[in-house]
Amino acid sequence: MIKLLANSNVYLILGAVIISFLGLGLLLFTIFSLKKRRGNMSARLDQIEAPIPQVVNNPVDGQIIGREISGSLLNRTIDNWGNQILGYFGKFTPAKSIADLEHKLRIAGNPNNLQARQFYAFRFLLLLAGIFLAFFLNRDLSNFNTTTLLYGVLIVYIFYALPVIWLRGRMRTRQEGIQTGLPDALDMLAVCASAGLGFDQSLQKISDYWDTDLGKEFRTATTEMELGSSRAEALKNMSNRLDVNDLTQFIAIITQAEKIGMSYADVLQSQAVQMRILRQHRVREQVNKLPAKMIIPLALLIFPAILVVIMAPLIPTFLGIFK
Structure with missing residues (x-):
């Protein structure tokens, strides 16, 4: 029985590690695709108003390289795949939430040309990453208790709230x-x-x-x-x-x-x-x-240091008295 539990724990840890790496890879892939996405309207207009496309040096057919395939292979594949993945996850978001988030993104200045559905998809991926990380950190089921459960819930909540905190910061700054x-x-x-x-x-x-x-x-x-x-x-x-x-x-x-x-x-x-x-x-x-904001740093950092400096010379005297 003990051997069976040990084997199950090993398989559980191995599965958690694999799922965590997959979630982290998907998250990094999503971030990379968002940074590389070229959906800006002004950039698109500049591209349309660009000079005549490049012509292949082939006098027979004179094929023209279109603008849609003029970029690198990495941009033409990674961007499309990333947008498809984010669009798929964003389909499950209610329309009212999409409208509210689009308004917030406009206030923030549309950072990285991020769309509302992509933001919700990115938030969902971060939620999965937080669940995988909490599951991996609490993989030892023998020591599982209420404290580890609270830590896991806190990790998941932090990962889920990070995009909202970032968006509110961008809105407030702008x-x-x-x-x-x-x-x-x-x-x-x-x-x-x-x-x-x-x-x-x-x-x-x-x-x-x-x-x-x-x-x-x-x-x-x-x-x-x-x-x-x-x-x-x-x-x-x-x-x-x-x-x-x-x-x-x-x-x-x-x-x-x-x-x-x-x-x-x-x-x-x-x-x-x-x-x-x-x-x-x-x-x-x-x-x-x-002044009100400085009370907490003073109480937690400055006052204890001053107390240590004042009381440190008296410690040997007190120790001598008790001896």
Whole structure:
């Protein structure tokens, strides 16, 4: 009986190792395919507008190498396989969850051209990797108890939550960058409007010189207006893509000023001053929060070290007294 249990444990460990390596390989394969994916629309347009394709030096048939097969064999195989695998896993995701995640990905700036179904598939693969890792670490069933079970559940939860934590970090970083750069953008818009440029031309001028997230969003808005969208519709779409309160308020004021016929220069100048005051208040608020945030590091790191330095010279004296 003991020998049978030992053999079963060996097979269990061997199976866990094999499954873990397979899961890790699938995870690395997915990450590589995501980084190599070339689904960006601008890159695709540049490829379409490229010069005439290369012609094979064969005067008989004069075959033309198409753009779809002009890349390396690795890109043409790995990319397709990775997209197919991620698309297959993403089919099981509800439509409402897909719509919510697509909105969050737009706020984050579509990192790595990641789609919602691929994100859910990647999260599912990380969940499998976490299960395999927890199973491998707790392979010794003789020592299995409540503590090891909690550790396993914690490992699985961490692996499952990592993509969400990463996405929220990207969203917060991008929104904070846009919120911080908005007063400077409004100053430039006010200067352009005072120089005689219209609002659309001012947006175009800023988007040409600013290579930031806000400048790119201005460029997208001007492109939508050039394609036939109204100014209010293009600005509203930009507000929905970013979900920044200050920008939403500014767009609402600009839209209202357009309806009642107010001067853009005056509105932009007043909004620039207001946004700059709000930014100063946020900085002061963050500075006021620093003392409270420093309590935990001081209590856990600084105070124990000071206590050791003060009490260390007294330790030999106390030991001598007790002897």
